[in-house]
Amino acid sequence: MAPLTGRLAPLGKPLTYVLKALAPQLGHVRNGNRRYDVTVAVRDSRSDPGAARQAVHDLVTLDQAHIVLTMAGTQVLPAVAEACEELRIPCVSTTFPWQAYVHARGASPGHAFRWTYHFAWGLDDIAGVFARMWEQIDGPHTVGCLWNDDFQGTLLRHPEHGFAPVTSARGHALADLGPYREPATGFQTQIRRMRDHDTDIVTSAATTADLALFHHEARQAGLRPRLITCSRWLTYPHSQITTTPTVHTELADAHIATLVYWSPNHPYRSSLDGTTCADLAHAYQRDTGASWLQPLGLAHALVEIAHHVLSTADDPTEHAAIAHTLANATLSTIAGPLDWKRGPTPNIALLRLVGGQWHPGPKGPNLAIVTNHGAGDIPVTGGLQHT
Template identity: 50%
Template sequence: MLPLPSRQVPALAPTAVLWNDGPQGSWSRHGEPGFAPAARALGHHLVGPAGYTEPATGLSGRIEAFAAAGADIVTSAATARDLALFRALAAEHGSTPRLITCSRWLVYPPSVTGDGDRPAQANTATLVYWTPAHPCRLSLDGMTTAELAGAYEQATGRRWLQPLGLAYALFEVAVHALRTAADPADPAAVAEVVGRTRLETIAGPLDWTAGPVPNVATVRLAGGQWQPGTRHDHELAVVTNRHVEGLPVTADLLPLR
């Protein structure tokens, strides 16, 4: 994430941060490209003690600090296990957050139970980078996202997963690069092609010429939340699609309480 230009922004309600002392937390705190400076530039006041070591063994001090600051929205990069612990301890303290967002692990279906009958991810908001409803096709044969997800479920007996779209997009980019390179047996020639590739894939448009840094292409993101579903106990609902044209919004954002 690039730093935002300096400007006057309105003060918003305090936001609690649940970040570890490992790579995820360090990236989030980084002074330039991290989440923290970008959030502060938008007017968010972040409340977060020093990072915790995974797996977490106690988060009560953080819960007390969040409550004292009046921060009832929590943004995190916790594992599902640690998120379950946090939610259980917060409930014991009588300080259940109004909303939790998590950018890590939650691309997968909920599996870790926090209070005995509800996954830790239940009603937790997270990013959405691929679903069977995305308006994209496989550049190799025109297969739609819905067809890909259906074929995966039929072949494996398991539900579709978000990484499925990105995995297939990698093959699309590889085929494009090998077909386009002056010498497909020359690694430098293939790398040169990838560095200037602009391709419509099953995961959406990938453009290595647009940055944000050389040799990196970004994926369009939507906002989602794990909510009670019809086919499964919890399903990933799309709650905002501002950056993904044509992706249906399937639900409203629900509070934890």
């Protein structure tokens, strides 16, 4: 299940590329003494929750799927997972903080789903990475929070599962600049609050267009954040997410730091054929003419997991056997080691995060790794830049 069309389409490209690139290896699996032919069916979520639910139904009833793979979309991904849970079809997903994955489905941490499994990071992991980058600029700080009025912003503000527990424990204060509706038409209220709280660092989960508008209006008001940490869309090169030149120009000047969950410098290999992260990124750029994207490594890992489960389940033709194998799976992938038995909550395997920053380069923005606390095997490739 991939967003082939609609606003999430740029994030569907890595998954469709991986499926094509690995096609020769996916024609069959060996499970014990038996060989099973494999068919890969691709359905378009159209970047819409309703369309995604219908597409899941088609995968199960028309394509007779045994396992569903999906990624991308704060509304679409939970819709896919819920449809799979209802239809009793095993599902593996990624690119979504695990707290959001649980809460978006009306559950709480500790709840065990029967058919649906996810690998990613937590909001607490993002907060920890961001705080360590703030701390490279003296500190502790009062940090302005530019969060929307939707599900994303609500969860980031959550007193237990949001940013505050992690950042306050490290001595930082969070100043909520006030919710806003996406797409934003202006940020005058948030800029006044930024001035009132004397915040010189801003953290956000804004779209590229909204963050560029905020930065532009802040500069016009005589304010210039020393650093902006931003998750969500700013984990991707803004030059590939929007075609608006003014957005590119504004964000290139904004010192945007973000989370890094995969890069060509990560020291992992594919469990299928030993392909390295650098190999995968280079092949993607060679074959598509586009820069690598972080979801590329996770898309590859999705396929590795499906291959592993079909190769090791007691009966790869039975949904229950596949789900049971997923619940107990451990696998070293090109995205890093995954272990569903360790939690932090049922159905979740954790990925490690490091901190990165978009640095201007001759071929567009380049994502440098600027902090690797807790992941020393992932090399730092640049220094944090700030005003």
